Amino acid sequence: MTAMAEPQSTPSPWSLTTRVIVYAAIGAALYAVFNWISFAIQIPGAESVSVRPHYGLLTFFGFAFGPVVGFLTGFVGNVVGDQLTGWGAFTSPHWSLANGLAGLIAGLFPIWMASRMTSVGSKALTAAVAGVVATVIGFLVIFLGLVLTPELDVNTILTTEYIPVVIANSIAAAIVTPILVLAWEPISAQMGR
Amino acid sequence: MRAAFAYLGRGSWLARRDPRSILLAAFFFVLGAPQVRDSRHLVLILAAAVGYYLLAGIPWRAVRRQWLLLVVVIGAVATINALITGGQSGGFADADTHVLLTLPPFGTEVSAEGISLIVTQVLRFGAIAAVGFPVAYAIAPGDLGPALRQLRLGDRMPVMVDLTVRFIPTLSTEFGETIDAQRVRGFDPLRAGGSPMTRLRRLAPLFVPVTVGSLTGAEDTIDAMDLRAFGVGKRTWYRKLEMDTASWLVVGAFLLFLFVATSLNLSGQSEHYLLPFLVP
Amino acid sequence: MTPRVTEPIAVVEGLTFRYRRGSQPALRDIWLEIAPGEVLLVAGPSGCGKSTLIRALNGLIPHSYHGDLTGSVRIAGHPTDTTPLRGLATLVGTVLQDPTRQLVASTVPAELTFGPENLGVERDEIGRRLVGVAAASGLAPLMDRTTDELSGGESQQVAIGGALMLEPRLLVLDEPLANLDPAAAHRLLALVRRLADAGTAVVIVEHRIEDVLDARPDRALYLEQGATRYLGSMDGFLATADPTTVKLPFYTWMSRARAASAAPSVPSPPDARRPQPEYAPPRLEWRRVEAGYDGRTVLHDVSAILGARERVAVLGPNGSGKTTLFKAAIGLRPLTKGEVLVDGEPTVGRSVADLAATFGYVFQNPSQMLFAPTVRDELLFGPRNLGHDPAGFDALVARALGRVGLAGEPEIESRPPRTLSHGQQKRLGIAVALALQPRTLVLDEPSAGQDYRSATAFMREVERIAGLESVYFVTHDVDLALTHADRVLLLRDGRIAADGAPSEVIADRELWRACNLRETSLMEANLRWGGRSGRFLGPETLAAMVVTERTTPGS
Numbered sequence A: 001m002t003a004m005a006e007p008q009s010t011p012s013p014w015s016l017t018t019r020v021i022v023y024a025a026i027g028a029a030l031y032a033v034f035n036w037i038s039f040a041i042q043i044p045g046a047e048s049v050s051v052r053p054h055y056g057l058l059t060f061f062g063f064a065f066g067p068v069v070g071f072l073t074g075f076v077g078n079v080v081g082d083q084l085t086g087w088g089a090f091t092s093p094h095w096s097l098a099n100g101l102a103g104l105i106a107g108l109f110p111i112w113m114a115s116r117m118t119s120v121g122s123k124a125l126t127a128a129v130a131g132v133v134a135t136v137i138g139f140l141v142i143f144l145g146l147v148l149t150p151e152l153d154v155n156t157i158l159t160t161e162y163i164p165v166v167i168a169n170s171i172a173a174a175i176v177t178p179i180l181v182l183a184w185e186p187i188s189a190q191m192g193r
Numbered sequence B: 001m002r003a004a005f006a007y008l009g010r011g012s013w014l015a016r017r018d019p020r021s022i023l024l025a026a027f028f029f030v031l032g033a034p035q036v037r038d039s040r041h042l043v044l045i046l047a048a049a050v051g052y053y054l055l056a057g058i059p060w061r062a063v064r065r066q067w068l069l070l071v072v073v074i075g076a077v078a079t080i081n082a083l084i085t086g087g088q089s090g091g092f093a094d095a096d097t098h099v100l101l102t103l104p105p106f107g108t109e110v111s112a113e114g115i116s117l118i119v120t121q122v123l124r125f126g127a128i129a130a131v132g133f134p135v136a137y138a139i140a141p142g143d144l145g146p147a148l149r150q151l152r153l154g155d156r157m158p159v160m161v162d163l164t165v166r167f168i169p170t171l172s173t174e175f176g177e178t179i180d181a182q183r184v185r186g187f188d189p190l191r192a193g194g195s196p197m198t199r200l201r202r203l204a205p206l207f208v209p210v211t212v213g214s215l216t217g218a219e220d221t222i223d224a225m226d227l228r229a230f231g232v233g234k235r236t237w238y239r240k241l242e243m244d245t246a247s248w249l250v251v252g253a254f255l256l257f258l259f260v261a262t263s264l265n266l267s268g269q270s271e272h273y274l275l276p277f278l279v280p
Numbered sequence C: 001m002t003p004r005v006t007e008p009i010a011v012v013e014g015l016t017f018r019y020r021r022g023s024q025p026a027l028r029d030i031w032l033e034i035a036p037g038e039v040l041l042v043a044g045p046s047g048c049g050k051s052t053l054i055r056a057l058n059g060l061i062p063h064s065y066h067g068d069l070t071g072s073v074r075i076a077g078h079p080t081d082t083t084p085l086r087g088l089a090t091l092v093g094t095v096l097q098d099p100t101r102q103l104v105a106s107t108v109p110a111e112l113t114f115g116p117e118n119l120g121v122e123r124d125e126i127g128r129r130l131v132g133v134a135a136a137s138g139l140a141p142l143m144d145r146t147t148d149e150l151s152g153g154e155s156q157q158v159a160i161g162g163a164l165m166l167e168p169r170l171l172v173l174d175e176p177l178a179n180l181d182p183a184a185a186h187r188l189l190a191l192v193r194r195l196a197d198a199g200t201a202v203v204i205v206e207h208r209i210e211d212v213l214d215a216r217p218d219r220a221l222y223l224e225q226g227a228t229r230y231l232g233s234m235d236g237f238l239a240t241a242d243p244t245t246v247k248l249p250f251y252t253w254m255s256r257a258r259a260a261s262a263a264p265s266v267p268s269p270p271d272a273r274r275p276q277p278e279y280a281p282p283r284l285e286w287r288r289v290e291a292g293y294d295g296r297t298v299l300h301d302v303s304a305i306l307g308a309r310e311r312v313a314v315l316g317p318n319g320s321g322k323t324t325l326f327k328a329a330i331g332l333r334p335l336t337k338g339e340v341l342v343d344g345e346p347t348v349g350r351s352v353a354d355l356a357a358t359f360g361y362v363f364q365n366p367s368q369m370l371f372a373p374t375v376r377d378e379l380l381f382g383p384r385n386l387g388h389d390p391a392g393f394d395a396l397v398a399r400a401l402g403r404v405g406l407a408g409e410p411e412i413e414s415r416p417p418r419t420l421s422h423g424q425q426k427r428l429g430i431a432v433a434l435a436l437q438p439r440t441l442v443l444d445e446p447s448a449g450q451d452y453r454s455a456t457a458f459m460r461e462v463e464r465i466a467g468l469e470s471v472y473f474v475t476h477d478v479d480l481a482l483t484h485a486d487r488v489l490l491l492r493d494g495r496i497a498a499d500g501a502p503s504e505v506i507a508d509r510e511l512w513r514a515c516n517l518r519e520t521s522l523m524e525a526n527l528r529w530g531g532r533s534g535r536f537l538g539p540e541t542l543a544a545m546v547v548t549e550r551t552t553p554g555s
């Protein structure tokens, strides 16, 4: 008999396939490990201005493997990462949520922009834009801190948390995401199943 | 340096409890603690939290450095917050603040209220961290998945979390290998200086190989799972966790705390406390 | 030898498969029947389609890898293309090459139960199997370990256990021996044999054929470019296979050599062109060195001196500290005691990169350092970090690529390094080291993951590299070590167990075995006939010599 094994109709970007789970797990683990290492070699307190390459990793995983992988990488990665550094898995749930949302939003761009990403260059550019937009929107969630830390007010969160972190993360996203996209592109093209 | 969830609390009283109780305890506590504003209450809560922490029997040597970093970070964060708001936030809003001194260059005011708020936050975060530690160190490796499963998180998410925890030591070892390989080529991972952009670009030799390498390796992991029929249907969980009385007691205690904290908060009986000895 | 006459467990009929992204078929018209209790060895050069055949047997093709498939594969009568993976999972158990990637649970018991859990097997039934498998595959001592603590050999053992938990009737193993020390490999193969005797059919892909003989394979399948070159009895295979492409026992070389000796030309031994080693002056010296990883001491009181014009092989069990030994030497691991001297000077205060200019260090897995967009940038990363003069870069790149035989590749300089084949990446790893113009090359597992021909050619090329004074290499391949080294260092539990010329070191067989090393046929043959030359000869050379000197061979 002869069988032309068709590439199965690409599953919805929201389904939890084995591939999604493995990529998400690896993304989350990498995110936690990178975060842990930059924490270990970091000047304490300088958190907000520190260089955070792991954040760009998160937006890359979202952008390259879809919203679900992006969300899980950010959310689980941050929960596990906070646990690893001793800060505590649930100590700042809104930060985990923010990271998750950022990854998720970054993962939506390829779906919206599929038509625009004709060349590798345009893809890298889209990735950078996606990373920044995802950060700016996703991290609005940290204003939940008003509830979780009553000592804070909107103004404080804005000036001491939202703005500095969004700036630091946007830089990381804008630089790291395209680098990883460009590095991964040729390899994935070769590996595909 | 190798990142991993060491099972440091092995054999301790808390480690013998059902991991679900440890997870729920931390969860309830994080919901409850922020509702407590009075630093006098928080002192008691911190004491209780430390007591709970000690039940996990985590050797001090192993986590000393972590605690140190935490205290510094918490202190710094709280201080910055307080200085920015100058005590004008939280329960002290629109109270006329008792300024102790003003700092150059911006003439930032250091007020009794501000310091009170710092103390409050340090106490609270310290307590939260103490209750959080056992999650990392008193849950047996491999029990996290079943625990999440029995907390009704479905079949796949627990496996995903388990997989994440399982990959952390592997990836951090590979990360170390990559750092070594690049140092041999004259690369200095700790080199400072330059704008954030340049510093990020300079780190590419570390995060590119580790990321790409783990993604190519993922193909094997995916095959290994597909070949053992992962995700094809309802899953059995061989490891079955039992809540014993003591575990219920732990959950009960933290639930009670959440209840008390919430009711005090709603009835407005938990306001910020201005440390009297600070008032000139 | 002959498989029992029963229903075949696997039937492959006219199988041809081309990967969706592949230019030509990876498998061409394969016909194969596998009987219960049979052990089938699958061999062939890298890229010949071995892994693809494995994927076709376990159903990943066509369920997970897509492409053009013609012909059919039936497992116990079930066509793989219409039977879902969950159905095939209970029939075929698979063990992949990379031990760290295929273990998906945090603990050994969780890893073992993973399969049956996914299939919704009853808990007490899983418990029953757990006990059985643990006993059958000798996993009992590992049951309380976490998977990240396992050594390479233990990981493979657990992976097999995980496959057995589904009680498969066919077990397929893809290069299970890569990176295992000979003793670990032997244990693994003994387990395979036991399973076969218990009725499980086994397909094992392996380059290390002499080792695989421990599992007493019933038949061999030899592939080239996806097509069957040989399928039949093991004896027939040993008699006909080309000993330069797969690693065969020495006596097979003898028969070939006898045939060849009729022909006029006897291959001139490459070994003969080797200059006699000069041991002095010392290049690298460890003085009572102690080193390890955060708190855990791995090297204990190690003292040794390696010459500047020496080829030294370091052998030892998995985890004995071979890699750590050289990492400590170039400053990648801090010394807790003792000191390291390079060219007579203590290395304290010298940077890693500085030392790397003396020692070109090639890691066990070179791809874990490849990051640059192009091969050229990859090669120049080191020189740029060390502020070398850009004027010489073009020449530098050309020379480095030329020396590892990559210069011929089309547009090699502009290719993304990670898109090179595994073997090419390994060569690139050396080129990267050579770009810093070292005088000594340190190779960690040069042969791992390469087929026999590439591995041996690889070592010969390295020895020919101009301007290279010495080569120190870590390996599990006994023959590679004995034939390419003037000196052998045996490491055991982080201590130097022996140090000397190959012939001296292997004299103590007790120690040899205690270091998890095996007595290979080539080693025996060298002792028997190669004695006069003092140095160990490669199989080709030795066989030719023996035959031409009409020494009566007796295999």
Ligand SMILES: Nc1ncnc2c1ncn2[C@@H]1O[C@H](COP(=O)(O)OP(=O)(O)OP(=O)(O)O)[C@@H](O)[C@H]1O
Residues within 6 Å of the ligand: A190, A191, A192, A193, C019, C020, C021, C022, C026, C044, C045, C046, C047, C048, C049, C050, C051, C052, C053, C065, C422, C451
């Ligand atoms: N996913 C894939 N997509 C496209 N081509 C592939 C894929 N996997 C393998 N190939 C190609 O199919 C051929 C056979 O590959 P395969 O991995 O089966 O060889 P192998 O005998 O296992 O080699 P090795 O001994 O190096 O593992 C090779 O030319 C390879 O480049």
Ligand SMILES: Nc1ncnc2c1ncn2[C@@H]1O[C@H](COP(=O)(O)OP(=O)(O)OP(=O)(O)O)[C@@H](O)[C@H]1O
Residues within 6 Å of the ligand: B002, B173, B176, C152, C179, C293, C294, C298, C316, C317, C318, C319, C320, C321, C322, C323, C324, C325
């Ligand atoms: N990054 C690391 N962190 C902690 N321990 C390590 C690390 N790398 C190696 N080890 C441990 O140090 C010991 C020696 O490791 P090493 O890699 O030197 O052994 P090896 O002889 O090279 O083994 P193999 O033949 O498997 O490569 C092993 O027990 C290993 O578990």
Ligand SMILES: [Mg+2]
Residues within 6 Å of the ligand: C050, C051, C052, C174
């Ligand atoms: Mg293969």
Ligand SMILES: [Mg+2]
Residues within 6 Å of the ligand: C322, C323, C324, C364, C444
């Ligand atoms: Mg090694």
